Amino acid sequence: MPAEQIHLVRHGEVFNPQGVLYGRLPGYGLSDLGRRMAQAAAADLVALGRPISALVSSPLQRTQQSAEPIAAAFGLETILDERVIEPENRFEGKRMTGRDGALRDVRNWTYLVNPWEPSWGEPFREVVTRMLHAMNEACDGVDDGDAVIVSHQLPIWMVHRRVAAKQLAHDPRRRRCALSSITTFERRPSTLRQAQGTAGSGTGWVEVGYRDPAAGLAVHATDVGAV
Numbered sequence: 552m553p554a555e556q557i558h559l560v561r562h563g564e565v566f567n568p569q570g571v572l573y574g575r576l577p578g579y580g581l582s583d584l585g586r587r588m589a590q591a592a593a594a595d596l597v598a599l600g601r602p603i604s605a606l607v608s609s610p611l612q613r614t615q616q617s618a619e620p621i622a623a624a625f626g627l628e629t630i631l632d633e634r635v636i637e638p639e640n641r642f643e644g645k646r647m648t649g650r651d652g653a654l655r656d657v658r659n660w661t662y663l664v665n666p667w668e669p670s671w672g673e674p675f676r677e678v679v680t681r682m683l684h685a686m687n688e689a690c691d692g693v694d695d696g697d698a699v700i701v702s703h704q705l706p707i708w709m710v711h712r713r714v715a716a717k718q719l720a721h722d723p724r725r726r727r728c729a730l731s732s733i734t735t736f737e738r739r740p741s742t743l744r745q746a747q748g749t750a751g752s753g754t755g756w757v758e759v760g761y762r763d764p765a766a767g768l769a770v771h772a773t774d775v776g777a778v
Contacts, residue, residue: 588731605627607701632685
């Protein structure tokens, strides 16, 4: 039978001494603290006592590295899926704050005209649609046990808001999706299939848990890297 639960895991802290918004840029891997955070997430999944039978990751370096301790803990191969990647962002490679921050440059203001879309990157509706398709496929590909997807803050938060029937546009400062946190969803018979964008299963998603196993480590983090 398909997986009963799917756990969306955010990557750990990234090594980013320049403090830029790295988005999909290559070469941004985990810091030493980020690797410890990823280990904490893996340990939390083990402590649940639930079998994990599938592991999917965004193809970016930081998510693949965050998936490594999960793969080792459950003896799994990591499957890369472009659909769970960080959204595109016009500010990639720029510092957002400070005297030389991108938001102070009037040439960038044209990208800020519509925060409901948003105008600076991939539309929220496209992010959540690709995430839900990836979640369904990951679960349908499992004969027994749960599935794990290692992704990024905004894609995970978009799933949370869609499943909770909330407007996708939001204040990014209020996202509940910490580094190496785990947001768990369960697929159940539902009349919300069309509204949630699920496909082919006759079921909908329900959020059943949120855990922050790296909270004690996060107090030392210097980079949160969210877009």
